[in-house]
Amino acid sequence: MLTVRDVTFDVLRRHGMTTLFANPGSTEVPLLCGLPDDLSFVLALHEGSVVGMATGVAIATRRPALALLHTTAGLGNAVGAIATARVNRAPLVVIVGQQDRRHLALEPFLTGRLAGLAGDYPVWFDQPPRAQDVPGAIARAWHEAQTWRGPALVVVPMDDWPAEMDPHEVIAAPRQLIRAGRPPELRDTLGTSAAPDMRDVLAIDLHSSADVVPELAALVAEARTPVIVAGSGADSSRTWAALVALAEHLGCPVWQESFGARAGFPQDHALHAGVLPAGRAQQRAALGGHDLVLVVGAAALRHYPYQPGPLVEEGTRIAVVTDDPAEAHRSPADLAVLGPPATVCEGLLAELGVPAEAGRTWRTGERDPGVTGPGPGEPMSARHVLAALAVRLAPDTVVVEETPSSRPDLHRILPARRPLGFVSAAMGGLGFALPAAVGLRMAAPERPMVAVVGDGSAIYGVQALWSAVRYQVGALFVVLANGRYAVMDRLADMHEGGKAPWPSFEEVSLSGLARSFGCPAIRVEDHDHLLAVLDEVVPTLPTRTEPLLLDVAVVPDTVFRP
Incomplete structure (x- = not known):
């Protein structure tokens, strides 16, 4: 059985955060003792220096750097440097230690009242509700820091690190995130050596119809049995037309996201499969047999009530297209594309060679409700x-x-x-x-x-x-x-x-x-x-x-x- 610490180290490696800047205290000992050889530790003698050095790395590489702080004292000492990082638009992932969860209610020695201590300077702040949510929170912090160009903070109690983690546990963050609407040399993808600052984002027209995401097109082209899940963010004429064309080109079913606020696909279309069931096991069965789940205009995936187990069957990949950064950042997807769904889907169609006029109209037949009025003596329902x-x-x-x-x-x-x-x-x-x-x-x-x-x-x-x-x-x-x-x-x-x-x-x-x-x-x-x-x-x-x-x-x- 893996531990939260093991999985977190894999997250750090995947996101290129292999150097930890720290001035540690007792709450960080369970993380740091026996640090793997491929991860580097850099000691600073004050928390302001910890964050300051990480800020320098982030400015130079334009990628999030990692800082580790010791509960209230460490975070408090670092607030000025965190503010500087924010104003400098330096992306940082800051892990803040906390006392053992098992007696936090008693406010033991070294307990930190950490929420709000750094004011409005963090671009994102999280205290994961369970130990098993820590790796996903740190992965999401990477995306939040990179998107909003500033420090993202995650509070981790010291007893979370050795906690066991089921291999099927969902990590609530994408493995790769691409911001659409930017040329390849400016794309913020995992594995690039440099990422642009916010000026590069603002300089690009995200609503250009010429946007193409080759990575997404490759995933779709490689899929043998894809399925589409349409969400509320796909509820526009342009996105409906693009998804109709894509579904008809692929010959694949289209599900509506569960608990969606709007319809992301014409629900009288022959390829509309219905609304996804709410339970995770039922969703897994509904999406079973498909090697790619393409979610458009929603996060992947929404459930109620809680059920254990993986989101999808082993071997099934997930791709998400959304213009909502929070949806993209929390989606446990192989690829998340952050951009206007209509624009991205139109670019996908162009990359797949589907004619631009395809999908402009869709079938609208007479509704057949399959239900008549109540029978004799039957009450109205x-x-x-x-x-x-x-x-x-x-x-x-x-x-x-x-x-x-x-x-x-x-x-x-x-x-x-x-x-x-x-x-x-x-x-x-x-x-x-x-x-x-x-x-x-x-x-x-x-x-x-x-x-x-x-x-x-x-x-x-x-x-x-x-x-x-x-x-x-x-x-x-x-x-x-x-x-x-x-x-x-x-x-x-x-x-x-x-x-x-x-x-x-x-x-x-x-x-x-x-x-x-x-x-x-x-x-x-x-x-x-x-x-x-x-x-x-x-x-x-x-x-x-x-x-x-x-x-x-x-x-x-x-x-x-x-």
Whole structure:
């Protein structure tokens, strides 16, 4: 079994940080004793000199250098030098020692209150929550320091170094990161002897359509069974077109990222495989048999709840394309490309020889929800409501979702057919959909706007209806009212830990609340009434200026489908 220390040394070697500048104390002894011969130790007699020497190396090489500081005293002594490194745009990785985790709660001797001690001068600061997260934090610190040109700090308790580390443990950082939009001689890749400063980045137009990343093209060309995972960052007409062309050229399936805030690919396209399941084991199975996972517009990969094991099967490589540095820096990928997804994907198509006009249009067929209305004596469920919407809403309708227990059904029955066709809250907190739908309609008045919201979610954002009325925002709010937090009930059932203590709230009337804010509302309790209302209202959505809330009584789903 490897230790955290062993894996960290491999990270240092991979990133070229083989010289450690330090004035060590007791909290650093478990790291430094028995230092491997291929790593060099340089002693300084004050922490300001430690960081100052590392700063000189970073300025000369334009690559992050490594400094090691001793808890509060060491970091405190080095703050002035850290500030200088930041202003000098010198990339540094600074490891700060800390007392043993096992008695930190008692604040033992040499405990450091380290967060914020260096003020705003670090470009990034992390205290890894587990010992096994330390190697990934140090790898990410390298990327953060190189991207933002300054010192990135990682706090490591002394008992983390000998902790065992499973070989399948995920290191949350890419092995190689490339910043797109820069010519090869300026590219900041691992293994180069010099990297540019921020002026080089600003001098390049990152939105040039001529950007080509040969390293990414080589990965894709070598893959025999690639698969694409499209994320929220791919939700634009240009990126949809590029991904359609790429998927059709490769003949590969395209999954939507789990918990995505928007759709990164037309969900009615024949190659759309669905939304990735949330569990790591289920994701691993869904992506199994593919030798390359190309993630575009998202990090790799998002899960809930926690499951152990590797992200993908052995032998599968991961590449990420994103314009979000945090997504790139935390992705355990073989290659991360930091740049506009549309631009990078267009460059990839050019490198692969795919005609520029490919993918400009995609199939938009009639929605087949696969669900009809309730049978005789059967109560109305969320699926029946979604199916009624599916056959009536125009392809350019923006659907804002906040119905956790019904979200998998919404993805399946009501697929996004245009960019911005699906919008949701990626964070997971409630209260997003109603106000977001109001703002979206204000910003895009030409798009029909429908918010599909659970009653538990709607309660958190119901005040937005007053603004919708006041500012004549003609959105349709469809509330799936089951009188409870259905997703919480299902999670409690799965937990098998006894009866959940929270009650239902069937007495809450969303239509009543809507009217109290001046918003027209209709209570719908049977399927025929629902169809009649939708037939009347949906044709008015493109030009409507008056909001309407439908308070639709549904029974909670009996099966939870995460």
